[in-house]
Amino acid sequence: MSAERKAVDQTVDALSKMIRAHAGGLELIDLSADGVVTVKYTGMCAGCQYRPVTTASSVRPALLAVAGVTDVVVLGTRISAEAEARLAQELAPYAVQARVTRIVQRSAWSDS
Amino acid sequence: MIDDIFVFDNVIHLYDMSTPNIRRDRADAAPARDRILAYVNKLRWPGVPRHDDPDFEWARRWEVDDMYDLVFNSSPTDMAMTQVVPMFDWFEDWYAPVLTQHAMAAAHPQRVMFCGGVDPMYRGLNDALDQIDFQVGTLGAKSLKFYNGHAKIADCWRCDDERIAYPLFERARNTGIRVLQFHKGNPYGLQNMEYLSPIDLQGPARDFPDMNFVVHHLALPYFEEMLSIAARFPNVYLSLAGYMTFYRIAPRLVQDHLGRLLQMVGSDKILWGSEAALAGGPAPYLNAFMEIEIPEDLRVGYGYPQITRDDRRKILGENFARLMGVNIEEKKRELAALPATNPHAAAGAVKA
Numbered sequence: 001m002s003a004e005r006k007a008v009d010q011t012v013d014a015l016s017k018m019i020r021a022h023a024g025g026l027e028l029i030d031l032s033a034d035g036v037v038t039v040k041y042t043g044m045c046a047g048c049q050y051r052p053v054t055t056a057s058s059v060r061p062a063l064l065a066v067a068g069v070t071d072v073v074v075l076g077t078r079i080s081a082e083a084e085a086r087l088a089q090e091l092a093p094y095a096v097q098a099r100v101t102r103i104v105q106r107s108a109w110s111d112s
Numbered sequence: 113m114i115d116d117i118f119v120f121d122n123v124i125h126l127y128d129m130s131t132p133n134i135r136r137d138r139a140d141a142a143p144a145r146d147r148i149l150a151y152v153n154k155l156r157w158p159g160v161p162r163h164d165d166p167d168f169e170w171a172r173r174w175e176v177d178d179m180y181d182l183v184f185n186s187s188p189t190d191m192a193m194t195q196v197v198p199m200f201d202w203f204e205d206w207y208a209p210v211l212t213q214h215a216m217a218a219a220h221p222q223r224v225m226f227c228g229g230v231d232p233m234y235r236g237l238n239d240a241l242d243q244i245d246f247q248v249g250t251l252g253a254k255s256l257k258f259y260n261g262h263a264k265i266a267d268c269w270r271c272d273d274e275r276i277a278y279p280l281f282e283r284a285r286n287t288g289i290r291v292l293q294f295h296k297g298n299p300y301g302l303q304n305m306e307y308l309s310p311i312d313l314q315g316p317a318r319d320f321p322d323m324n325f326v327v328h329h330l331a332l333p334y335f336e337e338m339l340s341i342a343a344r345f346p347n348v349y350l351s352l353a354g355y356m357t358f359y360r361i362a363p364r365l366v367q368d369h370l371g372r373l374l375q376m377v378g379s380d381k382i383l384w385g386s387e388a389a390l391a392g393g394p395a396p397y398l399n400a401f402m403e404i405e406i407p408e409d410l411r412v413g414y415g416y417p418q419i420t421r422d423d424r425r426k427i428l429g430e431n432f433a434r435l436m437g438v439n440i441e442e443k444k445r446e447l448a449a450l451p452a453t454n455p456h457a458a459a460g461a462v463k464a
Binding site: 046047049052075076077078079080081082083 | 340343344346374375376377378380381406408411412415416417418
């Protein structure tokens with residue numbers, strides 16, 4: 001199943017609105033035929049050392065929840081598999097990913 | 113090609129370190145030339161028998177055939193940009209002259225692009241502007257190189273000086289140039305460091321969003337500043353420019369820098385640069401770059417990602433090809449149709 005462009009657009013927009021709290025934003029760069037979403041951070045988030053945390057807690061889980069999305073690539077930042085696992089483990093007790101995904105989905109639906 | 117990866121070398125120089133090119137009106141000129149040669153003798157890796165010969169004369173004016181042999185026959189390089197170094201302090205015809213760089217590109221237009229260079233402190237701003245017109249319009253320069261840290265403070269200038277630097281960038285833009293390049297960090301001798309800091313590129317990167325700014329040598333020792341600038345400004349790129357020479361001396365440091373670059377800037381904005389000829393032939397550095405890994409303790413402790421084949425492919429050629437408007441697949445077909453002068457082209461990866 002391929003991801004719908006509209007659903008991805010709406011999710012990126014909803015995430016971007018949330019990220020405005022950081023004086024930054026998120027921009028969709030590409031959605032490939034096999035469901036890989038490429039995004040980049042803008043504003044204050046461009047170049048921020050903490051992009052991996054926002055990616056792991058919000059951007060990645062919310063986009064992976066869109067039907068047909070198989071992977072999320074963030075331009076300009078990447079951390080090791082070991083660091084990703086550590087972040088996931090530390091975030092797990094707070095259910096941050098699930099909460100963000102729910103908020104983003106609600107926001108995306110209300111805009112549609 | 114190395115392991116089927118297209119190699120577009122961002123920077124080679126046909127230097128003129130010959131005695132006739134040394135300025136006679138500057139007492140510091142000959143010692144500076146000798147200091148540079150001593151420095152590069154230490155950083156250069158062995159691997160090219162002719163150059164490993166202690167009798168090889170490095171204080172020379174590099175000619176086209178020698179350079180082609182070094183970069184393309186002895187190394188798996190597909191394309192290269194030959195760059196002027198407008199360092200006039202100690203050299204009559206500059207450190208890497210306009211004419212030798214242009215000659216290289218003119219002799220091998222399929223493989224070599226010409227990057228011109230000017231300096232507003234050489235004969236003034238108006239002369240530098242005329243030179244941009246000449247080098248782009250007549251000689252076919254595709255990019256321009258700047259060197260704004262000089263031996264005398266009076267000769268130094270800043271990239272964010274709107275009276276001196278901005279007219280150069282505007283003229284370059286008017287001639288169709290979209291890629292500007294800067295030597296940052298790595299002072300030769302006793303120059304003031306601050307003119308080689310990359311912080312003065314933030315203004316131009318902000319004020320010329322349609323231009324791309326390539327910074328050489330990772331601006332060392334200003335690595336953290338450089339990292340922040342390249343991460344924040346979408347039009348700032350980093351050229352490794354001879355950086356792999358340090359891998360033999362401090363492999364851990366190179367892994368650390370590379371890991372941090374991948375983590376904070378991303379492999380889309382890093383360009384391969386060999387700095388041949390003074391750094392020697394590119395082959396051993398290319399082989400080292402293909403083999404370098406980010407070790408486990410750096411991945412765990414600093415969160416650096418492992419370098420992937422995709423990263424290597426982007427860094428070695430794709431990024432610079434995109435910046436310079438080169439279609440790699442078309443270029444491969446064009447190069448394959450050339451007479452077989454590169455024994456490595458068909459062999460794939462080579463070991464120096």
